[in-house]
Amino acid sequence: SQQGEEDPQALSIQEGENATMNCSYKTSINNLQWYRQNSGRGLVHLILIRSNEREKHSGRLRVTLDTSKKSSSLLITASRAADTASYFCATDAGGNEKLTFGTGTRLTIIP
Amino acid sequence: GAVVSQHPSRVICKSGTSVKIECRSLDFQATTMFWYRQFPKKSLMLMATSNEGSKATYEQGVEKDKFLINHASLTLSTLTVTSAHPEDSSFYICKVRGLTNTEAFFGQGTRLTVV
Numbered sequence: 001s002q003q004g005e006e007d008p009q010a011l012s013i014q015e016g017e018n019a020t021m022n023c024s025y026k027t028s029i030n031n032l033q034w035y036r037q038n039s040g041r042g043l044v045h046l047i048l049i050r051s052n053e054r055e056k057h058s059g060r061l062r063v064t065l066d067t068s069k070k071s072s073s074l075l076i077t078a079s080r081a082a083d084t085a086s087y088f089c090a091t092d093a094g095g096n097e098k099l100t101f102g103t104g105t106r107l108t109i110i111p
Numbered sequence: 112g113a114v115v116s117q118h119p120s121r122v123i124c125k126s127g128t129s130v131k132i133e134c135r136s137l138d139f140q141a142t143t144m145f146w147y148r149q150f151p152k153k154s155l156m157l158m159a160t161s162n163e164g165s166k167a168t169y170e171q172g173v174e175k176d177k178f179l180i181n182h183a184s185l186t187l188s189t190l191t192v193t194s195a196h197p198e199d200s201s202f203y204i205c206k207v208r209g210l211t212n213t214e215a216f217f218g219q220g221t222r223l224t225v226v
Contacts, residue, residue: 035217040202040220040222041219041220042117042204042217042218042219042220043155043204043217043220044217045216045217088154088155090155097143097145097206097208098145098157098160099145099155099157099206100157101147101154101155101156102154103153103154104153104154106152
């Protein structure tokens with residue numbers, strides 16, 4: 001069953017601004033992952049954060065995880081037009097890579 | 112380069128026919144692969160876990176006779192949509208279990224349209 005909820009469902013910002021997306025989940029997890037999907041295409045793995053980690057960085061990406069609130073956020077700094085895509089969080093409850101995906105955020109960067 | 116190759120990327124078929132989708136692990140042997148389905152503008156739903164040399168494990172609500180999975184080798188898993196109906200039209204995507212759980216390798220996806 002789908003356990004992840006993401007907000008906002010859609011986000012439009014000007015190029016250069018920061019974009020923040022949030023993800024909430026319902027059960028305990030082993031790790032949480034963020035993915036990007038361009039329209040009609042496959043998934044690109046962005047970052048994985050383990051349940052014992054609180055924050056992780058990768059380039060312009062910053063991910064936080066609050067296991068007490070069962071939530072995570074993805075921050076994209078200095079957005080670019082190429083960041084336009086849908087972003088999904090996915091949780092791995094058992095560490096076996098069976099992922100449960102969130103509903104996704106459609107991000108549009110306005111040039 | 113691509114670690115996982117999924118083929119075809121797009122397919123249109125007539126109602127009642129069967130369609131086979133292939134997922135190949137290019138760089139390493141994959142004992143486990145996963146098949147997901149995505150409806151338009153929706154999230155991905157896990158359909159089944161494909162295990163090399165054994166029967167696939169299907170998620171609740173997924174018809175195993177409708178979606179046949181074969182994982183006959185360490186580099187290839189196939190998903191066959193049998194007796195396709197228009198409601199089977201969807202984006203199907205495979206995922207290969209990585210060598211460590213910090214890696215995640217998805218195929219490029221297959222857009223199936225049943226007319």
